[in-house]
Amino acid sequence: MDRYEQALRDHVRPRDWRNPKPREPYHLLVVGAGPAGLVAARAAAALGARVALIERDLLGGDCLNHGCVPSKALIRSARLYADMRNALNFGVREPANIEVDFAMAMQRMRRVRARISRVDSAAQLADAGIDVFFGVARFTGRTAVDVDGTELRFKKAMIATGSRPLLPAIAGLAEAGFLTNETVFDLTVLPKSLLVIGGGPLGCELAQAFARFGSRVAIAHAEPLFLPKEERDAAQMVSAALSRDGVEVHLNARVVCVRVEDGKRCVETVNDGNVTTIKVDQILTGIGRAPMIEGLGLEAAGVACDELAGIHVDDFLRTSNPRIYAAGDVCLEHKFTHSADAAARIVVRNALFLGRQRVSDLVIPWCTYTDPEIAHVGMYVRQARERGIPVKTFTVPMHDVDRAIADGEEEGFVKIHVREGTDKILGATIVARHAGDMINAITLALVAGIGLSTFARTIHTYPTQAEAIKQAADAYTRTRLTPWIARLLRFWVRK
């Protein structure tokens, strides 16, 4: 354990931590100190509520420890190696010897993680007036929780225990051993070869990153396209990007068994009846996530749940026990840090202040941090058409954006879907190197009810890649110029 890991531990699970004496009953008791739990606890405490926050493992949850934070830190290092190899694209001589130092990249990742962990350290939370309990929480009734032998009573509670990696049922996999997002960031040596099982966001991001570090990477995905929720063009771009980075892509390939031969993991895949064997040093699985509901005593609390959907909540995030709410991965379809954050804020309002805010009103963007990134918000075209909404998409390829050309980052597009004949934005997909940043403007427009024509009237800094959005808006404006209006304007100019 290096000093960064130690610093992280000091923040998220201090060795000498002593659980406080309960101040009963708590206005809000939060089970799980991931993004949702931390946000709810801080918000409620800031408003004067007595708050208990219980964590069985590490503060910060999956996002800080095994998810967004470490993966983005690693992706950044990997991207730089890719840029170095692609230096000529930027008018720079390629470095003579690009030697990957994986250990250094991992150390930076740990440093980043430790630094970000400061803000929500146990000490900081305690200073904010939150009673932080480390231990296993189990409901003992409709208003009580046991934490390793200590009973805590509450008026309202929120379950935010998050999710864990869904493990594929593949013969021989457990015996052969494999990595998940919970263990991959503990690697100290770059695997010479790696098979990623699952072409969702995690699989695609890490497949590309490890390939850029120099691993021989293959990725097997059971569907015909990566990122099944995304638009076909976006998914195909991910596929092309992975191939370009040297990833061996196996689409429509089901992994059927794993065996170990001569120290290598031999993985058999089946694609339309054709069997392929892939030999690798390591296997990383990323086929999805399952809600963490085990051992919570939900039956005693009167909270309905199932293994697939997790805790059942209504539109106000209330469980079948009206005193208990839930937020984050344990109950939401969209398992993102930012949706957990937003849900937690809803719970604080609804649970403590008689709020009636609905989770269905949330506009949730998301992004897959491959290079290029794939970001989406709102409806897909198909969803709109299924609801009988006529859709028109304004598309701007990034190769039409001056800044993208100047940056050598022309791959991708902005697609903004509007209700046909109007400027009402229904949704958008952006594929670009910084798509995750760019999508925020569209999200704001959706939340505020801003139409696409407003973007055309808004001066965008030139040159920026986000100007692609304005170009889409300009294209919309041009379509308003009907032949009749054009004739009228010509007549007016010539008179």
Add this chain to the structure above:
Amino acid sequence: MQPSRRNKRDSKVRDGLGADGPSSAADDALLERIQRGAFEYFERNTNPRNGLVADTTREGAPSSIAVVGFALSAYPVGVERGWMTRADAVARTLVTLRFLISSDQSGRAGATGFNGFYFHFLDMQLGTRVWRSELSLIDSALLIAGVLTAAAYFSAKTPDETELRGLADALYQRVEWRWAEHAGAAVVHGWKPECGFLNYGWEGYSEAILLYVLGLGSPTHPLTENSFHAWTMTYQWENLYGFDFLYAGPLFIHQFSHAWIDFRGVQDEFMREKNCDYFENSRRATYVQREYARRNPHSFVGYGADCWGLSAGDGPSAPAQLIAGRRQGFYGYSARGAPYGPDDGTISASAMLASLVFAPEIVLPTLHSLVNEASANADERILASGFNQTVTDAEAGGWMSQGAFGLDQGMLVLMIENYRSGLLWRLGRDNPYIRSGMRRAGFAGGWI
């Protein structure tokens, strides 16, 4: 920048059916030369004993059932143009249909087909499945389109032509289209004896419109009407480079169904909503392709207003090379498309020319430019599956695909003919199954 809509002159038709005729005798002669050259493919690469046609001219190439469909459609053109006698065309067609009707439809690994559909690639001599290929829905549809075209053209009451029509009808009617709606309303891509239905569906606009029309028109095993609706739900109407159109990247998607079906002035529910039709849509897609080449985002050699056309076809398989500071790979045979690629600088001249019916005003100048620039091997370049002027490890003038591919030749024969006379469209319009299929898909207006 929207291309001007077809005006009255644009829609002037020969014999009331064709698109714009060639604007000059010189153009007509040029088109005749190219079309004749393409037609020769079917004369030279057909097994006279079973009618199967090779996928390509390359040694050991199997037969592609889609190319057989193109051959069956090309023979009437050959008769009309005087390149083949009617008797010869009937004989060739009969050999093909007799083979198909008696072929092994058990679906076993060594069979020819299953449930009236056919495996994509067949042994040229034996007519049995090769390459573990899939039972292909779209390639079967292209074959059946050829079968129905032959039946519509050879309408004489002679014993041979009567038999021909009977066989064609039997082949069409035995296709179990409904079976292909396996995983929901939309039709699946295919099936294999080793694994059953393939895990692909027809998502987004594609050449499958012909497949749906033929499937919906079947009097015996029709697709459900909901199948077409389910498929069109995945359409995306986009504004790209200033053109509003139903998006698909490769040119062939905008062309294949149009070889047999005259989409001018007929609209389904989607096109009614967009105040457009599929013909006009292909016209716009053609303009988008040219616009993409003008922009030439990857700085490929030759691309411009008079050199464009990305589609499925052969390309170089050379090692990656640096182009404008970028490491560019080459993709071999691939479905290239605009604007998102894949694109490695390979142009399909035949695909460009197959858009002649849609936008002659930009296709003919491009053809002229191609002929002038590559006068020595112009025809070869047009008939080739692709050429690439960017790749540097080839001889001066770049890389060109060797030999010829049947699909390209078929499209050239049919689409040039539709431009010159509208023959295939007329045959399609007269076909009751196609009419019925179009109506069941929700098409109305025009000739429906």
